[in-house]
Amino acid sequence: MQALSSTERGYDLLAEKFDFTPFRTPQPLLDAVGHHLDTLGPFNSAIDLCCGTGAGMAVIRPRCRRVVAGVDFSQGMIEVARRFVAETPGMTKIELVRGNVLSLPFNAAFDLAVSFGAFGHILPEDEPRFVSEIARVLRPGGRFVFVTTFMPPILSPHYLFSRLFNAAMRARNFLIRPPFIMYYLTFLLPEVAMLLNQHGFAVEVRDMGFKGMWSAARLVIATRRSH
Numbered sequence: 001m002q003a004l005s006s007t008e009r010g011y012d013l014l015a016e017k018f019d020f021t022p023f024r025t026p027q028p029l030l031d032a033v034g035h036h037l038d039t040l041g042p043f044n045s046a047i048d049l050c051c052g053t054g055a056g057m058a059v060i061r062p063r064c065r066r067v068v069a070g071v072d073f074s075q076g077m078i079e080v081a082r083r084f085v086a087e088t089p090g091m092t093k094i095e096l097v098r099g100n101v102l103s104l105p106f107n108a109a110f111d112l113a114v115s116f117g118a119f120g121h122i123l124p125e126d127e128p129r130f131v132s133e134i135a136r137v138l139r140p141g142g143r144f145v146f147v148t149t150f151m152p153p154i155l156s157p158h159y160l161f162s163r164l165f166n167a168a169m170r171a172r173n174f175l176i177r178p179p180f181i182m183y184y185l186t187f188l189l190p191e192v193a194m195l196l197n198q199h200g201f202a203v204e205v206r207d208m209g210f211k212g213m214w215s216a217a218r219l220v221i222a223t224r225r226s227h
Contacts, residue, residue, distance in 0.1 A: 006178035007121060008073050011052075015076030018053050019084075025055060025116040029147060029217065032208050033114070034059045036219055040143060043111040047071065047137065049101045050118030054081030054088075060114060061090040069095040071104065102129050106137045113137065113144045119187035127187065131199045140226040144201065147208070149216040150189045159185070189218060196222045 002010040011018070018024060037043075037060065044066045048056045051070030061068045070085070072078050078096050085094050099105050101115075101122075113134050122130050134144050152159040162184035173179040193203045201222035208217045 003172070003180065004176060005180065007181045010180055011072075011074035012076035015053065015074060015080045018077065018080070019055070023117065024053070025147075026214075027055075028210075029208075029214065030055060030059045030116065032210070033116075033145065033147065033219065034063070036206065036208075036221075037063050037112070037145065040145075040221065041112070045069075045110045046112035046114065047104075047106070047110045049104075049113060049115040049134070050121065051081055051096070052077050052116075052118070054085040056114050056116045057081065057085045057094070058088040060112065061085065061088055061092050061094070064090075064092045064112070067093045067095060069097065069106070069110070071097050071099045071101055073098065073100055102126055102133060104133045104137050108137060108139050110138055111142045113142070115146050119146075119148070120183045121181050122186065123181060123183075124186065127192075127195060128199070131195055131201075135199045135201065135224055138224045140224055142224045144196070144220075144222040144224070146187075146220055147217050148187055148189055148192060148220060149218060151185065152216065189220070192220070196220075200225050 002013045005013060041063045043064045046060045046064045047069045048060065049071055051057055051072045054070060057068055057070050070081055075098050078098055082096050097105060138144065166183045169183060189205065193205065196203050201224055204221040206219040208219050210217055
């Protein structure tokens with residue numbers, strides 16, 4: 001049912017089970033991001049883009065003083081996040097909004113923006129608009145922090161699997177409406193650093209220090225310039 005649904009409806013159906021699937025961002029990656037945020041904060045306000053069930057919000061809530069907002073287009077995911085984040089450490093106010101990250105319902109209100117595991121839902125042609133919206137809702141000096149990688153080697157299992165998956169999704173979306181937007185090998189370095197620079201960000205890339213399957217993970221810290 002999920003595979004034959006729209007992206008939004010698919011995640012409504014999956015919401016209650018999402019945290020038990022391999023699609024959830026692994027907790028060690030989230031915890032590592034939190035440790036890096038400790039070197040950058042504290043922050044007054046933060047937003048989690050495509051917040052899903054709230055795993056990223058749980059990481060940033062203790063590191064914010066005033067408010068943590070979450071935006072997702074799936075009402076089902078938001079309802080799960082509302083219950084989950086309410087039980088996480090911290091007294092910071094929580095705001096959850098059903099909305100489109102390509103048209104955020106905020107002005108320049110945030111010191112920090114994060115996004116975890118959601119870039120495959122943003123089509124390449126929409127990435128400039130996505131980054132532009134992030135720049136718009138961050139205050140000067142605000143940071144957009146996320147995890148990505150470089151393109152894997154062409155003959156690697158990761159690359160081959162991702163290309164096969166993407167081909168299957170394109171075929172599915174050609175034959176079935178509404179589309180389900182989910183692709184791999186998106187928002188990668190170094191191209192994403194160039195895109196961020198074009199939209200007024202200074203970009204720092206950090207090796208996260210993982211070994212094994214996550215060794216390719218890189219933390220990107222994009223700081224919105226004042227001018």
